[in-house]
Amino acid sequence: MSLLNLTIAGTAQALAAKKFSAVELTAAHNAAIAALNPRLNAYITTTPELALAQAQAADARITAGTAGPLTGIPLAIKDLFCTAGVRTTAASKILEPFVPPYESTVTRQLLEAGTICLGKANLDEFAMGSSNITSGYGPVENPWKRNGSDARLVPGGSSGGSAAAVAARLALGATGTDTGGSIRQPAAFTGLAGIKPTYGRCSRYGIVAFASSLDQAGPMARTVEDCAILLGAMSGFDPHDSTSAERAVPDFGAALGRGVKGLRIGIPAEYRMDGMSGEISALWEKGVAWLREQGAEIVDISLPHTKYGLAVYYIVAPAEASSNLARYDGVRFGARVDGEDLIDMYERTRAAGFGAEVKRRIMIGTYVLSHGYYDAYYLKAQKVRNLILRDFNNAFERVDAILTPTAPSAAFGLGEKMDDPVTMYLNDVFTVPASLAGVPAMSIPAGLSAEGLPLGLQVIGKHFDEETVFAVSAALERAAGFTAMPSVRAE
Amino acid sequence: MSLDSATVRRIAKLARIRVDDAEVGVLQTELNAILGYVDQLNEVNVEGVAPLSGGAQMAMRLREDTVTDGEQAENILANAPDRVGQFFAVPKVVE
Numbered sequence: 177m178s179l180l181n182l183t184i185a186g187t188a189q190a191l192a193a194k195k196f197s198a199v200e201l202t203a204a205h206n207a208a209i210a211a212l213n214p215r216l217n218a219y220i221t222t223t224p225e226l227a228l229a230q231a232q233a234a235d236a237r238i239t240a241g242t243a244g245p246l247t248g249i250p251l252a253i254k255d256l257f258c259t260a261g262v263r264t265t266a267a268s269k270i271l272e273p274f275v276p277p278y279e280s281t282v283t284r285q286l287l288e289a290g291t292i293c294l295g296k297a298n299l300d301e302f303a304m305g306s307s308n309i310t311s312g313y314g315p316v317e318n319p320w321k322r323n324g325s326d327a328r329l330v331p332g333g334s335s336g337g338s339a340a341a342v343a344a345r346l347a348l349g350a351t352g353t354d355t356g357g358s359i360r361q362p363a364a365f366t367g368l369a370g371i372k373p374t375y376g377r378c379s380r381y382g383i384v385a386f387a388s389s390l391d392q393a394g395p396m397a398r399t400v401e402d403c404a405i406l407l408g409a410m411s412g413f414d415p416h417d418s419t420s421a422e423r424a425v426p427d428f429g430a431a432l433g434r435g436v437k438g439l440r441i442g443i444p445a446e447y448r449m450d451g452m453s454g455e456i457s458a459l460w461e462k463g464v465a466w467l468r469e470q471g472a473e474i475v476d477i478s479l480p481h482t483k484y485g486l487a488v489y490y491i492v493a494p495a496e497a498s499s500n501l502a503r504y505d506g507v508r509f510g511a512r513v514d515g516e517d518l519i520d521m522y523e524r525t526r527a528a529g530f531g532a533e534v535k536r537r538i539m540i541g542t543y544v545l546s547h548g549y550y551d552a553y554y555l556k557a558q559k560v561r562n563l564i565l566r567d568f569n570n571a572f573e574r575v576d577a578i579l580t581p582t583a584p585s586a587a588f589g590l591g592e593k594m595d596d597p598v599t600m601y602l603n604d605v606f607t608v609p610a611s612l613a614g615v616p617a618m619s620i621p622a623g624l625s626a627e628g629l630p631l632g633l634q635v636i637g638k639h640f641d642e643e644t645v646f647a648v649s650a651a652l653e654r655a656a657g658f659t660a661m662p663s664v665r666a667e
Numbered sequence: 668m669s670l671d672s673a674t675v676r677r678i679a680k681l682a683r684i685r686v687d688d689a690e691v692g693v694l695q696t697e698l699n700a701i702l703g704y705v706d707q708l709n710e711v712n713v714e715g716v717a718p719l720s721g722g723a724q725m726a727m728r729l730r731e732d733t734v735t736d737g738e739q740a741e742n743i744l745a746n747a748p749d750r751v752g753q754f755f756a757v758p759k760v761v762e
Contacts, residue, residue, distance in 0.1 A: 597701055
């Protein structure tokens with residue numbers, strides 16, 4: 177049997193039944209990565225020896241009867257999570273020499289659960305992008321192809337390497353992070369499920385910071401159930417993160433079978449944008465019909481400030497980034513370029529170490545926080561952000577969850593949408609509002625475009641009600657019966 | 668609002684990013700495109716609306732003001748681009 181085309185849930189059963197060992201499973205993944213990664217560039221750093229050592233420990237746990245549902249499961253770890261002793265770059269040249277002396281809370285919890293780290297997945301530099309083309313280590317190729325075409329498409333971003341790795345069968349699941357759509361949009365572009373949980377559900381400790389009031393970790397996998405299993409292990413209170421929520425972690429898996437009978441599902445009028453492609457709106461209608469057939473009540477709702485989400489995001493996120501990225505100055509860690517004096521060293525280090533998109537965002541952030549412009553830009557954006565939160569709070573008085581498309585299009589070609597930064601930013605129009613409000617949102621693969629590319633639907637839930645998000649997503653997954661696979665994949 | 672090239676240079680200085688003369692024009696165009704896009708927020712009436720600074724739906728947590736970590740100089744210095752003993756080394760700051 178192929179060891180590469182299983183779900184996490186199915187693999188756990190097979191490992192428990194000793195159909196194969198964690199070492200065999202890991203060796204198969206290592207070999208697949210060695211064969212395909214030179215083409216796809218899904219991993220920046222691979223850790224085959226570490227993975228095998230972890231697999232041996234997992235096999236020992238399985239034999240000893242102390243294994244959990246994730247023991248022996250090989251994962252791709254987005255290269256934004258600090259991993260002790262394993263280089264962590266954030267896909268930036270400025271962190272090329274950085275080897276963290278400590279482990280992020282999310283990856284530490286995953287290691288304690290017995291997962292195996294296959295390597296560090298590629299991403300947009302500092303998670304700033306929607307296509308993985310801003311990586312300092314080269315773009316990632318989407319394993320999916322348009323019908324009859326071999327053109328290279330983007331996997332989405334910023335968690336593009338995570339998405340490509342899982343879609344191409346180079347990992348059973350992956351960690352991602354989502355600041356404005358960076359889990360959901362790449363999941364949609366590669367036919368995967370991916371959830372951004374409620375802000376505060378997963379600790380941010382040890383995740384290279386981009387925009388701290390928005391950054392959230394979450395899982396990406398081939399099924400909704402696999403995401404539920406992973407999120408359970410990734411979640412929980414952490415005193416090392418001041419915004420970590422002191423809340424018990426529910427059994428997300430138990431919510432999958434709840435069904436949607438009697439649930440009220442909101443359809444926001446404002447997501448029906450001018451110029452939206454016919455196939456995206458047709459898929460959305462299909463999603464509505466699937467939920468209605470399973471007993472949900474469909475409710476038309478309004479989220480009036482939706483159209484301002486991107487503008488708020490492109491003030492708030494760069495502002496926070498300009499502050500967070502001030503630490504990369506060539507003094508304490510990372511790359512350094514020598515200069516005539518200290519200031520010159522800072523300026524040369526940052527000019528050489530940061531890519532164009534990161535520089536743009538730092539400069540926008542610096543400007544909107546600068547004297548004389550703070551009120552007009554940053555404060556104004558924070559107020560509109562509050563109106564966006566109010567929109568969701570008002571809607572959730574009437575509905576249990578909201579259904580929208582995940583992205584305005586299917587995956588696009590490498591080199592497309594490059595005319596100006598704003599064109600690229602429009603990718604995140606449907607995902608950014610949930611990030612600004614801090615509510616959980618999940619993308620699930622729901623169908624194929626006419627060109628044969630995966631399309632995703634997004635389920636948005638109330639704060640800390642990931643269980644309803646999982647229940648609705650599982651219902652959509654059952655109805656969609658998405659079984660298509662990318663043409664480039666390990667067998 | 669539209670940025671002129673002097674403002675682009677000033678922002679770069681504040682951000683501690685060296686920009687060449689050739690880059691200033693490109694950055695000016697790109698930054699103005701972004702600022703032009705976010706100008707649509709001027710349409711929104713925010714009178715009486717409080718600013719929302721964070722994604723967390725809770726008050727900031729406090730803890731006892733005690734030492735919880737430390738004695739890790741080697742771990743901290745392990746990634747230093749340059750060091751002298753137990754110190755980070757930088758170019759001379761005081762003349």
